[in-house]
Amino acid sequence: MHPGIYKTVLDWIPEGARVLDLGTGDGAFLERLVQTRHVMAEGVEKKPELAACCIQRGLVVHQSNIVEGLDQYGDQSFDYVLLLGTFQELISPAEIVREAFRVGRRVIIAYSNFASYKVRLQILFRGRTPVTQSLPQPWYRTSNLHFLSILDFREFGRHLGVRPVRDAFFNSYGRVVFFPNLFAEEVVTLLEK
């Protein structure tokens, strides 16, 4: 994932917030968040060996998949629920976003934009399923289940009754300001109900 996404999330989360990180991996980012923002954080991670890494970092972690992990928490337990880097891989993103809003007040989601110009050009001129920096695997190996654009995501938000309050767009050159649906490869967005 673009390092700018992590930096943006660090900027968005205020000191002392309660944060749930879904798909927290080895906990490196969550540890950084705890250290720099002094948040009360917990992670959910599916793989035992990665959850063990989180324990080594002294993080509170729940080893489980995201759906079952979310079910463990009471309503409105968190200020922020993070979904960074796994969004396209979720089987039922709508259900998970709804659940995320049950346990948290705000939800931050990162995803890859499937309508960036590089992707469009590959489909148009090569006639092949695109392989780019943010979509690095060929179709038969990718863990991405869903291919969405920024416009698709906004429509998805409207459908769920949640609205983006802040967005940040990135490509390999850095931050994208103009025509993100064309130029951005990765997106992070802060949603509120």
Add this chain to the structure above:
Amino acid sequence: MADPPDHIVEGDLQDQKITGYQSPLGVTPVHKVTLRGVQTQSGFVFDQIEVTFQTLGTLSPGRDNAILVCHALSGTAHMAGLHPDTGRPGWWDFHVGPGKAIDTDKFFVICSNVLGGCDGTTGPLFIRPETGKPYGMDFPPVTITDMVAVQAKLIEHLGISRLFAVVGGSMGGMQALAWAVHFPERVRLCIPIATCISHSAMQIAFNEIGRRAITTDPNWNGGNYTLDCRPNHGLAVARMVGHVTYLSEHAMTRKFGRTLQPSADPDDQSSLFSVESYLHHQGESFVSRFDPNSYLYLTRALDQFDLFDGRPPEEVLPRLKARFLVISFASDWLYPPAQSRELVRWLKRFRVAATYINLETLYGHDSFLIENPQFSQVVRHYLDHELRKPDMKETAVAI
């Protein structure tokens, strides 16, 4: 799940003959202490209670590095090192010792035999002062809470006001949970392993088979048996059933399959399946070290355990102060991971800091007793990290 290394020793260390087993602790003694009276939950008053226990490591000058290890149904006070009489390794020697999951170089580690047990703590084998005969079935009902109350007396006797951690698997996990509920100020970390907040019908059912095997053995005689005429057959059957529930299908297939074991008697041409002779051995080995009445009392305590004791969870859980590390094993079908998740769910609903990990081991419920690098690492890292943090509750503690 990858196949584990062949050298892994399965099952309870106390029932194994492991040639050349070395414990870095060498021979470790057990101690006995007589403590002033305790009243059980059922209202029975013991004027005094004898407790057998073991301590390893050194208590820090601040008395803040004590870890209580709670043993499971068939466990003893002798958790690690080699037993001075039998030479056998303690039941948790894989995980307690220098540099191990519970590091005796860093922590003062305590384990005591439970109330109602048969390893030297007051139990049905003890002589009742009024009658001069063993208590037998006149021993009062024992609960997990009673066990913990006796442990609390022992901890006070050792001059410790607050435990760094309480750790235990299975019945030991229930004790760890009861500690966190009944003595919230005295527990910093709670590590329940392969346990539950109350037994399911299936768990009670398996225990009842064991109890029934004992009480229908003619030698049981209402619990009034002598040492040379005990219901050994019933106890052995109880252990055999129990043992099957502690394993997994995978572990049994891998270890025994359908291989045959020739009879030890040279005149006997018949042979048993390996799994049969293994279970016979487990049963016999257990009979030599366990009291049938104790088995009845302790399995009853397991079945009766209810973390909330019939109270609404919202009355019990907000009082908890400990941080939790909850561990389950994917292949454990006796205390399935869903039971640990149920516990974690309750904790999280009341905003108790609870870390949960479900380890992909192959050995069923016994997974916490065997050599397991991932398990060791998780426990060690969790304790290490907490050791580096200041104790937030220290100032609020009073005995």
